[in-house]
Amino acid sequence: MAAVDDLQFEDFGDAASALAASPDETTISIEDPSETPKHQPGAPRGSRREEDDELLGNDDSDKTELLAGQKKSSPFWTFEYYQTFFDVDTHQVFDRIKGSLLPIPGKNFVRLYIRSNPDLYGPFWICATLVFAIAISGNLSNFFIHLGEKTYHYVPEFRKVSIAATVIYAYAWLVPLALWGFLVWRNSKVMNIVSYSFLEIVCVYGYSLFIYIPTAILWIIPQKAVRWILVMIALGISGSVLAMTFWPAVREDHRRIAVATVVTIVLLHTLLSVGCLAYFFDAPEMDHLSPTASPNQTAATAKSS
Secondary structure, three states: OHHHHHOOOOOOOOHHHHHHHOOOOOOOOOOOOOOOOOOOOOOOOOOHHHHHHHHHOHHHHHHHHHHHHHOOOOOOOOHHHHHHHHOOOHHHHHHHHHHHHOOOOOOOHHHHHHOOOOOOHHHHHHHHHHHHHHHHHHHHHHHHHOOOOOOEOOOOOOHHHHHHHHHHHHHHHHHHHHHHHHHHHHHHHOOOOOOOOHHHHHHHHHHHOOOHHHHHHHOOOOOHHHHHHHHHHHHHHHHHHHHHHHHHHHOOOOHHHHHHHHHHHHHHHHHHHHHHHHHHOOOOOOOOEOOOOOHHHHHHHHHHO
């Protein structure tokens, strides 16, 4: 029974009284790890490389890869493989559209909106809506311009839908593919180059085209000055999204190559904007003459006028 008595707990009293009783003894204090000291030296500022990592979202890349590894991968020939590209809710789509309309200087569009869950739902439907907006607005613009002419006979031009679809979807897919290949190639040359994924680049280009949907509708206004003001506003907003997104990824490269890359991106975007305006809205239409009017009658009408 003596062994049982040895295992009994004893009350050592208050720690303060024990310390007062033996002031020469050394005491060890175990603090709660959740508590932080009141005065801590400030953390040193990061280098420019750390700022680039924060701007490009590289600090979240490990978490993204970890989460991606936890997802079940499906073969590319199955429907489940492509279903993941459209796994996005309405709030995320609206948030990304708002981000493309209100670009914030110093903030990366990919890191803020895309990297967590890149999708193809928004870019696909934005391009489809833009195709029909340009084609329908182009027909209505032609109708309003020649409205009231005696020799005018309205004929809807359905070929504008196919032309607009070819141009928009080719731009939204081929240009990101070329840019992605260029970034991968430069990454093998310069180790500081951070390459976006192909899906992220497609997302950026797709959402940057949203501003042209209301712009194409307003292009119905038969005033060239108003149309060019609208295209410059749309070009400034969407072009700034592209420039602020891809400049941090290439600025560690040689200065000339980095500047040439961003300038090429903006020039291709400008070519798309001006080309759509010039072809679908400002191009002269020769099909507005009535089919019953012969060339001789048309020439006689021109002489009499």
